[in-house]
Each structure stands twice: as structure tokens, then as C-alpha cells.
Amino acid sequence: MIHVDRQRSPRDLVGKIDRLFALSAGKIRSIERTWRPDAGAPVFTVQGRYQARGWTEWTQGFQFGSALLQFDATGDAEFLDLGRSHTVHRMAPYLTHMGVHDHGFNNVCTYGTLWRLAREKRIMAGEWERELYALALKVSGAVQARRWTRLPGGGFIYSFNGAHSLFVDTIRSLRALALGHVLGQPLMEEQDEKISLLDRLVQHARATAQWSVYYGRGRDRFDVRGRV
Incomplete structure (x- = not known):
């Protein structure tokens, strides 16, 4: 049986949270010091050492986004400088990457975090820098929405496995479409057809709910x- 201690408060967790971010700082510095950019993005570990994985570099945004979140939590400008520099100089190819369903992971974790921090006035960012982050999110949302398999009455964003593949975890990349929509961006198709990113977000969510979630209704074993 679980006994809930209702006397605890957020303040009781401060020591453990401080410990968490102290450990996190060391890990981020270690990866920055030892990882070779030409090796690709670090995806998984072998005997405690990160390795790349050839099918897709879906964790690159986590690598640099972690530094930005470290700054967000601690205010240590070292991690802001690290995350911002790598985002601007190394994440651009992911904005127009047509071959993946990972735009939420890579681009929202980096450009999206910087955009949020600038809006919250947590960082010094001039008008053109803020516009850069917003433009990146607009592009990312539209590109992700372009990766589309049509279904009767809707469709879905297909995974890197091909047009037949509806991954349940792609739901997390709908953040890219949501931010693009909030920023006023449509997807422009052939003959200037304008497609709503919000509509595609909703259609993908419905397809996921219908085909990728079980409800205990005896559909199969x-x-x-x-x-x-």
C-alpha cells in the first residue's frame, strides 16, 4: 500500500533538485568535452560511452537543449552560451529535414527553448535574434506537417520507417506544428494551396487515438x- 505524506512541500525537494542539476552540469560538460561532432548525435551508451545510431539523429536537440534547460534551472550562463552557440551553428539542417518525424525533439528543444527564454526576458535577445528563433519554429512546423499520409477524413505524420508508419511517439512532435500555428505559419503546397498546421495537428492526434491506443474493447490479443 502507498502511504501519501501530505505534509511535504516543494521546499523539501530543494536539496535533491540541487543535487540533480549539479550532476546534470557535469554530464553536459563531459559530453561537450568528449563527443566528436563528426560522429553524429549521441543516441545510446555502450559501456558508459555514448554512441551514434545511423538511422536518424533524433537526439541532437536533446544534447544542446539540455544545456539550455540547465541554464533555465540554474542561471549559469556557461550553459546558455553552449546551447545557444550550438543551436545557431549546428541545428539549421534539422529545420528543413524532410526525412524524419523528430522536429519536436530537435527543433523545439533548441530554437523553441531559446524563443521561450527570450519571450520571458530570461535572456538578452534583440529583435532580430528573437525573429530568428521564431522563423526557425515556423519553418520546422511547416516541414514537419509536409510529411503526410492521407487517410479518409484525415491523415498522419509518418515516421522515418515510411508512409505506412504511424508512430505513437510522433505525438510529441506535434509541438512543432502547434508553435508554427501560433506564430501564424501555414504549410504552402502546390498551386499555393494553404494548409493549416493546426488542422494537421488535430488529424494526426485523432489518427493516433484511433489506431495507436488500445481501449480494452477486444480489438485483438x-x-x-x-x-x-
């Missing part, structure tokens, strides 16, 4: 309520 795997149909356990809540399973994905």
Missing part, C-alpha cells in the same frame, strides 16, 4: 486498456 494485445488490446489492454491504455496500452500503445
Whole structure:
């Protein structure tokens, strides 16, 4: 049985949170010191050492986004400088990457975090810098929405496995479409057809709910309520 201690407050966690970010700082510095950029993005570990994985570099945004979140939590400008510099100089190819469903991971974690920090006035960012981050998010949202498989009455953003592939975790990349929509960006198709990023977001979410989530209705032997 779980006994809930209702006397605890957020203040009780301060020591553990400080410890968390102290450890995180060391890990971020270690990766920055030892990782070779030409090796690709660090994806998984072998005997405690990060390795790349050839199918897609879906963790590059986590590498630099972690530094930005470290700054967000601690105010240590070392990590802002690290995350901002790498975002501007190394993340541009991911903005127009047509071959992946990972725009939320890579671009929202980097350009999106910088955009938020600038809006919150947590960082000094001039008008053109803020516009750069916003433009990046507009481009990313539209490019991600372009990766589309049509279904009767809707469709979905397909994964790197091909047009048949509806990944449940792609739901997390809908953030890219949401931010693009908030910033006023449509997807422009052939003959100037204008497609709403919000509509595609909703259609993908509906397809995920219909085909990738089990509800315990006897659909098949795997149909356990809540399973994905």
C-alpha cells in the first residue's frame, strides 16, 4: 500500500533538485568535452560511452537543449552560451529535414527553448535574434506537417520507417506544428494551396487515438486498456 505524506512541500525537494542539476552540469560538460561532432548525435551508451545510431539523429536537440534547460534551472550562463552557440551553428539542417518525424525533439528543444527564454526576458535577445528563433519554429512546423499520409477524413505524420508508419511517439512532435500555428505559419503546397498546421495537428492526434491506443474493447490479443 502507498502511504501519501501530505505534509511535504516543494521546499523539501530543494536539496535533491540541487543535487540533480549539479550532476546534470557535469554530464553536459563531459559530453561537450568528449563527443566528436563528426560522429553524429549521441543516441545510446555502450559501456558508459555514448554512441551514434545511423538511422536518424533524433537526439541532437536533446544534447544542446539540455544545456539550455540547465541554464533555465540554474542561471549559469556557461550553459546558455553552449546551447545557444550550438543551436545557431549546428541545428539549421534539422529545420528543413524532410526525412524524419523528430522536429519536436530537435527543433523545439533548441530554437523553441531559446524563443521561450527570450519571450520571458530570461535572456538578452534583440529583435532580430528573437525573429530568428521564431522563423526557425515556423519553418520546422511547416516541414514537419509536409510529411503526410492521407487517410479518409484525415491523415498522419509518418515516421522515418515510411508512409505506412504511424508512430505513437510522433505525438510529441506535434509541438512543432502547434508553435508554427501560433506564430501564424501555414504549410504552402502546390498551386499555393494553404494548409493549416493546426488542422494537421488535430488529424494526426485523432489518427493516433484511433489506431495507436488500445481501449480494452477486444480489438485483438494485445488490446489492454491504455496500452500503445
